[in-house]
Amino acid sequence: MTGFDHDVVIVGSGFGASVAALRLASKGYGVHVFEAGRRFEDADFAKTSWNLRRYLWAPAIGCFGVQRIHKLPHVMVLAGAGVGGGSLNYANTLYEPGPAFFEDRQWRGLADWEAELAPHYATAKRMLGVVAEYPHSGPVEQIMADAADDLGVGDTFRRAPVGVWFGRPGETVPDPFFGGDGPDRTGCTLCGNCMVGCRVGAKNTLAKNYLALAERLGTTIEPLRTVVEVRERPGGGFDVTTVRSGAWFGRARRTVSAEQVVLGAGTWGTQQLLHRMKDSGALPRLSDALGRLTRTNSEALDGAVAVSVPDGLGLASGVAITTSFHVDERTHVENVRYGPGSNLMGMLATGLVPGGRPLLGRLGALVGGALRHPITTLRLSSLHRWSERGIIALVMQTADNSLTLSLRRRFGRPVLTSAQGEGEPNPSHLPGAHLAAQAIAARMQAAGGVPAAARGSWPEVFGIPLTAHFLGGAVVAGDPEHGVVDPFHRVWGHPGLHVVDGAAVPANPGVNPSLTITAMAERALSYWPRRSAADARPTQEELLAERS
Template identity: 50%
Template structure:
């Protein structure tokens, strides 16, 4: 696999990282290793870790993935050992891909969770979300939650993307063709650009994408820290309490891990500050059991000790590569795998993402370890009602449409830069990977037909036979990120899944899902297909979809 000279290997193997010591305060006359253990270091876990540490609690954070630095993040998506998460294959990268029976889940792994590979885009939901009939009667949620959204905005450095890229020009023109040109707007993102409009100096981001918060080049705006792309400045967000940052170079590498220090990942804010406040992060640590200690023990005798026993194993040990045995205050399970450690805490916060949290809780409930977990676990599991589509082209066809001097390179900019809204429930964004990050091309294919009388695979085969040149080009990874505009289509319709574990057959015990409350979770979104076809005309290319649609996900 290609390695970059700018990406040296970490000093210690990610499969056997040296674990931090448990805080010395725990060694005093205290039966607990931590006051609170947080399982997961993504957005929910990071916020919990910081705020609990600020209150004086001893906090431990357990993360199944490895700890990356800017230098050790993948140079491209082809660096599979650092990009793709597949522990069974020895891959401990930042990109998780989970398949349920009817949905494909893309998530993050590593210290910082999904912030390592998400596309920086940070919207406040529109009013209709807060007023939904399922909860709108309880209180005025928009007013109630506004201070917390404002605080998250400040912490994550949300501001408008300042750059109109070629992808944005094509998105705007595609929107005009679709009759929705007035909905085009630049996206609110969590990135340090160094143009004086970052941090508290940023304009208010639009809640619904329709309001204009002002130009980022407004000379009347307060002056913030300025830096040329790639230049470093002292912490621009937290009055010097945070790390130094580099201004964005708009390389499009946000979803393979920002190696420049411009993306506002959790290691640049919440987790960084949590560690400064005393939180201890344990990377490459997989939680296998959470057991509740009840007063007086299992026999119900009088007693005061309550809390939780959290059993962990080194993530690498799950593929038979165990490490040396370690014990926390509660000791290792007598018959557990090599390297198992059990930690004791007064409280536990499970923040392992939607997939990780539900997998753990379902397993603990079904095995009787946490019998008090609600029978409603798994109900009303929400997705983004999302489709990944797009359009690809080649230099010759692009230049025949846009002139011989037109440059075909859609990698410039941050991962997502703008949005359009075909209707009140549908939101479309252009997505990009950086130059050379072409591995995810394996998930793209020709647009899947939706209204054929034939089974979907046969209808797809027919399209491939009718358009063999397009099919061949769809298989090519060469310069894929430069010649594709990915369309991320999301909807806010009321639908859900109900997750559960398979109780028999192949994959027994693995998390799966069935349709839940509301409208069916969409496999095909008509607005997405229309957008992809219109965009293909704009680029003089061909419309595409993702292989998940062939599998019904």
């Protein structure tokens, strides 16, 4: 558009951002994407998680991998980095949430969300190449089914819907999804390293679908550029300032202008940017609800580990997540695996300690167990072939709990911090997760003939849960008193600014949220007009008038 460098600048390239890149390019907009992480070809991913430079994201020390780790007082966050965002290191798992999510009090009065989003879930499934049920069977899948039976919830067991091209293992074929318009694909070899980065080319990352198609339509993607400011221009539009990711010196600060900006930097990135822009006055009308209703998907990462590799079980063979069951109506359990050699995340694991105790009580239980069984404790704690000895249990809930995020100064710099928010207290442990881990451990020991034990995580011992699905904080709401974006994902008070990533998700879905983020973004982008056409969406003033 005349007067701007770009019609639309998109910050980030994860699920929501990638939808925006494709849909806006198809409507005639000039789209430019800034991504803090690097671009990966299949062969660029780490072979195992021990290749820290290619696996971890810590650009200040030269690590430009796919795995981000962030720490807040009340949660430790695992997230993705690179062109394709969280799709590069997620577990390919694409569930739809249950009714509790669509009926959450935060947004239930705005629409019949289950019906409203249904066609967009269908589009998202088609674009992400969802296979409705993981098509392979093995010992892990049987262990999970048996554990569900032991807990009396066998009727809830199911195979996971996954976004993977199975085809013939290792065989490369022309694009099987988009009539030849996408990249060639290679059949899954069940190597287990989906969350380290798929070197085979079987995983349906965003670089294989939305982003590949968007670039064919003219979208430009600039990796290794971190957005540090989005500032409202006096005459309309925005200035977007970036620096070179991870640079100590020579940051190459650069500013471009855009008529509209779409934020899709993931919940952590989007919240951090919005908080800083509110604090600096760059976006002066941002809602005071910013940071409220930040969700962790009420998650825990527990599991089971054997003292040695069980013969014949092949625990590390398969895609990352293959099955799930419900311990109760709001607690969802999935098995998770890493491939052989990818043992780094085992450093987070430790003994399973009873929840509900003070810190000294939890530490005492851990030390007591080690003193009673020192040899077994050492063997369970070993990282040697850890991924081949265990099953991680990823546990999620639809519980109505939240955190509130805000800025505080650390050594003069603004950083995110957290406090307990609305609803139930954000849990530091989940009793249902412990039950599931114990049932899985018992079945693993029976199947493998090797002693096995339920395991927890070090953050959980210290009362800090882990989450791989950080959500909310800039949520959909009917007015700026209760949320940051309107039902069309426009930021209240700044309607040329949009949030389409997990930060807009208003409730805990209780399942992996990637499909929901994609569907919500598909819906939001479906309402955008074609470039230069009239906008049929009601203005924010009209939306507020309807509510009054």
